[in-house]
Amino acid sequence: MKKLLPIVALLLLQSCQYFEKKVPNEKELLDKQLKEINWNEVDEYPSVADCEKLKDATLRKQCFFEFLTATIQQKLAIDTLSTMFPKLDTIEVKVTVLPNSDMEFEPQFPKDSVAYDTIKIDSILRVRLVDFPKVNPAIKRGIPVKTQFVLPVIIKSE
Template identity: 35%
Template sequence: MKHVIVFLLVTFLVSCEYFNVKKTSSEAILNEELKTFNWNDVDVYPSFSNCDSLETKDEKTRCFTEILTKHILKYLENEPIIVTHDVTDTLNLRFQVSETGVISLIDVKIDSLTIQEIPDIEKLIHSSLDSLPKIYPAIKRGQQVKTEFKLPIIIKAD
């Protein structure tokens, strides 16, 4: 009987460690949350008021890029551009939409032949952004955030 009591007493003393509650600091919780946080995706993509009635994120994204592309192309069509050779090129534009909905062109990748034929193409694209309708910024976890995105635009000039 003594052996059983000693055994139970030793087991009880050793197992007390399992009953201790470990406290987790708020910093540890924050660091764990930041590890699982996807920084490259937003909950709501930037949009125009025309896109508000759409349901899914993909539809709203497509709507935003289509309106932006059509606006830039329409602006370029209305400008008097004279070329000596036919131009067919894909312009790779990189935009940023701020937390307040201000769009800015960060980078433009244009073929050298296109620049030779239309030297003011980058300035024209910048000018086209001035007449855009109001842009609503992207939203991540309920907060308006700055976003960057790329947009290819195909231009043809005869």
């Protein structure tokens, strides 16, 4: 046992060099972290209360988009949009969910959309697309962030 003690002490003294590691500069560490973040993806997509109970992120995302599309279609179905523009069957709506849970809607028209009165359609959409249920914003690294996406909305003639 007495012979083992000096050997262990010698090993401990020799191994101290392995504990000295270069601590990275705070700017280098920040740059490395910023490069690792995928800025085009969010950790959690926006959601509504009905979709919150789903555990799978893909199902929750799908639920949110289906809910939003159905709600927009329902709000537009009560208008004369389909009778005023019978050739218009689908409108692409750019949806923006802000970090404070507010939502903005902007119709997207093709470049050759001279056949439609885009100003009139835009005004109808802005009037109809109000009073949405509360939407929880997207989350990126624990912080609510702004998200944008385009939804194709089918206009049903009734």
